[in-house]
Amino acid sequence: MRQFQDAAGKTWEVRVNGGTIKRVQDLLGVDLGKLLDGTPPLLTRIHTDIIFLVDLVYVVLKPQADAAGISDEQFAELLEGDALLAAHDALMEELADFFQKLRQTHLATAIEKQGTIVAQAIDRADDVIRAIDLETATAAIPTPPQKAPGSSAADLEPLPGAIPAREPSAS
Secondary structure (H helix, E strand, O other): OEEEEOOOOOEEEEOOOHHHHHHHHHHHOOOHHHOOOOOOOHHHHHHHOHHHHHHHHHHHOHHHHHHHOOOHHHHHHOOOHHHHHHHHHHHHHHHHHHHHHOOOHHHHHHHHHHHHHHHHHHHHHHHHHHOOOHHHHHOOOOOOOOOOOOOOHHHOOOOOOOOOOOOOOOO
């Protein structure tokens, strides 16, 4: 069992068992035993679809949320960035353990590899973004004409490619 704390400091216990797998199937229509299926694969979706991740974590923890009288929306409000990442990591570790114990080692390995792939992709994207030279990237953007203070926006010339304003209809 793994734990994480939400933004309010409440500790949640993440457990993956047969009941968890069934509850996720019943409430989300997702078979956690088929992590490699789908487009994108379910395992990728868990890493990339934030709304799905929030829903998945809630359903995994639904018995605890119900006991605490916390709705899905209230629960989502408690998952600020660091708390959601901690919930994600706890869930992935629990899933890997569950599949390892079930002797579906290929799924446990896939979970581990997916985490590595995502971390490397984020690092590369971060490097690319940091390498962008803002002067070069913005040099081609035209500078809008300056108007005297107090001029209205209606006096500005439209930018090239802008959608032309409609003339009022004579009805």
